[in-house]
Amino acid sequence: MATNGLNQNGQQTGTEAVKRGLAQMLKGGVIMDVVTPEHAKIAEDAGACAVMALERVPADIRATGGVARMSDPDMIDGIMKAVSIPVMAKARIGHFVEAQILQAMGVDYIDESEVLTPADEEHHINKHKFTVPFVCGCRNLGEALRRIAEGAAMIRTKGEAGTGDVVEAVRHARAVNGEIRRIGAMDEDELFTYAKNIQAPYALVKETAELGRLPVVNFAAGGVATPADAALMMQLGVDGVFVGSGIFKSGDPAKRAKAIVEAVTHYDNPDILVKVSRNLGEAMVGINVSGMPEGDKIAGRGW
């Protein structure tokens, strides 16, 4: 297994800067869920900055039910061979052996993801032990900073995966950025108490307050289905967008994928947003989150 430290050329691998650095290269881009090498090619041709390899997109995980696990290495390998952009893959929350397997295969980023069935209901993976970087989901600042304390090199707001309803993505992005704006106005005495209340390490709360943003890159995820959804999340202040079921559950995946990529680049240019929103065919059908039983929501997984 690869370990952090000096390689044979005296170069440091797996450092925080190296792990966070790849996320910085993905900024302003779209990371797309793909289930086959053909999907991965479509995503790359549309301009995706990375792909997430998984066996079923979240909408299908929802529909099928049962236990959702790490994908078959063979299927991930096929996708890694098909494209030159970075390939991410999902491990279950707390399942550090799935993460070891993904690292040994050479995936570029691991998503410790609530979309899969959690393997541990108390502990997340100790991500400091890995050379490969991790991205983790969050619904608020406390959750984001706990994941960063565990070694996450990138954060994504959770949204509600597999619904095509952007409302939860908006809620979580607003929660994180609103809290960051509030701690920016706090003095040190207040920050100590705030850190305790949101169950996050004080040092990270203080660093975030000083930076005026999370110390790592933060993408939006969970429910983005249209170019307008993607641009909305960008204008709310995220660094980029994950699109899961929204592309390959739509009528014309190639066209929609390209339109969402362009909407993320030109997120503050309404004239271009008009152009890329035209004639995209059918969007994914979607599930209205407000009518969904609490037990069906997956954003509550991971704590």
Next chain:
Amino acid sequence: MKIGVLALQGAFLEHEKVLRSLGVTAVEVRLPEHLHDLDGLIIPGGESTTIGKLAVDYGLLEPLRQFATAYPTWGTCAGLIFLAKDIGIDRQPVLGLMDIHVNRNAFGRQVDSFEVDLAVPALGDVPFPALFIRAPVITAVEPGVTVLSRLADGRIVAAQQGHLLATAFHPELTGDPRFHRYFLKMIEKVENLRTSD
């Protein structure tokens, strides 16, 4: 001084931050009209395939080529690939202005990404903290290209050809502004030549 940063995708905000800390105006370039009135351009790191496609689709390829033919332009990582004449078997749109041969993802996947203190004689004796993220490498240079830095194993990771600068690593991420200062000096030199004409 006003420097554009190609802002189609990638780490453009990080470059802007360093430029502003050096007292330079930074402008985000997403469309051809954003290239007007700039003294230089930085093409940042990001996914080179993504940046290439967006440049083609929004009519930026030829305007960028014209700009970089006339004005100082610096490419980091994906930007280096974008400036190069030869990127091997990959068929992706590039500006093709620097006489360098490039191998994309030369070090392997992300688990092979690394940081190292790099000797860059043009920046002085203190080594430069260099971050290589799924980085390319310059496999060969043609006459007219100056090699600015090599790894310990001899592979070329920084080069200059007249007013064009290329680094395989990310000076915008490591808090050392010496490469940005070096680029500003290149711009001043070009502008001095113009005014003395």
